[in-house]
Amino acid sequence: MRLKNSFFYTLREDVKDEDSVSGNLLVRSGMIKKSVSGIYMFMPLGFRVKQKVENIIRKEMNDAGASELLMPFLLPADVFEASGRLSSFGDDMFRLKDRYKRDYLLGPTHEELFVIAAKEKIKSYRDMPFNLYQIGDKFRDEARPRYGLIRTREFTMKDAYSFDIDEKHTDIAYTKMTKAYHNIFDALDLDYRVVKADTGAMGGLLSEEYQAISNIGEDTLVICDNCDFSSNIEIAPVKSDFKQEKQEKPYALVETPNVKTIEDVVNFLNIDINDTVKTLVYNVDGEIIMALIKGDRELNDTKLRKLLNATSVEMATEEELKTITTGTFGSLGPIGIEAKIIVDNEVLNMINFVCGANKEGYHYIDVNLSDFKIYKAGDIVNITENDKCPHCGRKITFKKGIEVGNTFKLGTKYSEALGLNYLDENNKLKPVDMGCYGIGTARCISAVVEQHHDENGIIWPVSIAPFTACIVLISNKDEKAKEVAEKLYQELEENNIDTLFDNRDERPGVKFKDMDLIGIPYRITVGKKVSDGLVELKTRDGKVNKDVKIEDIIKEIKNI
């Protein structure tokens, strides 16, 4: 593409709308433009990047034997009613009505439609396996879009679905997809980890996330330094060897004026934090319950939800709290409480601990498990970096990750809900076993930019750069150089090297800055040295910067 007379612009300054490095760079380099919060236009350069990402994914999916199709974005609401997800997605869905007042929604995901499509073919066990996918837009009314393309309300996603006769065969499909995913994220040059995760609103048996390492990542990853354990913090099990051995004492009330937090308790009573219990009150599917954890721990909502087999877990409001105790936040404890009490595993090993007395300004000391009734015990706290690896017992490290892809073993959740069955060889009707595999394509772009940039701009990997090479013509007045640049441009294009020819009437500095900002991997500078038959070849990462004979340029680029 010749820059003169084409749609190309850059911004010299950061925009105040963007809160991330990648968001700012993508906007400044003219790749994307924000329309409203969480919705972006893809400008010509950005669109090229997006298409390159999608084509990498497309190739890997096709190689893995999946068939591409395209689903509508506008869906009738009753499809989601049948699977029971109208309520589980709730406010995250964009909903609308047609002229006859029928309910529609903009698809937040497409499991239901793929199941309906699969029904068309599946009658017998002979009709499987197969894998369908699409690359299309999803709509989710996010409460808080942020970080450029990382959390948007309309986004492009590749979603694939495997259909098999049973879990064992789904494993085969799943392994194939896992391999394809590694190929894809390797091609994008992402530093990523695969972690175990909660199955969430998708449901199913297993969920693995592909997390691009980045400090703006919204997920916390727990990674073992020694073995292959890696998990999203939401489901990382805590294996604590915490144990206390003392003589149990009867509990006693002590006055603790203005003591509200665990830190206050520790300071006021001058005790070890390991002798304190934090009492939290939650609304679990409408029932108000109390949860006890060791004072230095954080409660993990996902674990609590799973332990109680619930669908929603929220902190109780002040009104909800009043329904189970006269105590106030900051003075809560389990003694005398009628509501269900859930305790963390560690609390089971505590003796003579301190907790609130359900009376403002008072705490109990020397409380023991026999002093109240436990409804259920389990692992309900977040792992910390001080904990040991739950597998091998060695040191673990936390990292922040951007979820760029995930894979699920869905089991028969959707096929049973929507009646996707087949006849097996014994003429028995069975539900189809499914897997589902997503990649956020735009999110990948942001993750790549987060990982590949410097103070001058983006440093694209060759695989997804909007153009592989660019030619900077120093002066339009140098006829010889102009001729050489033009010839080089045509040669590069003939060799299928996407090339951006900067033939604008700008000063050289402007061109260099722009090419750095938009991150083109190879830069060919055509200037004074053409009289010696030379041009300059520089890579955006700075690893190569040398004079090359004009006729050797293509060879050199292909070499690198």
Add this chain to the structure above:
RNA sequence: CGGGAAAUAGUUCAACUUGGUAGAGCACUUGGCUUGGGACCAAGAAGUUGCAGGUUCAAAUCCUGUUUUCCCGACCA
């Protein structure tokens, strides 16, 4: 959804406290000059100060409401 901050030219900001002709940098236009890392000089174009009310002789400025954006949290396949 809770808390906070903000909204002025394409963009980044100033003027608001103390009401009285809305300014600057970057970007843009024209001319000159310049051409290897975001040049310089001169002249210019560009604004219903988010929107709607109110107070006032007079509102970007004070008051009320509203919308939007950003931040912190909650939520988030």
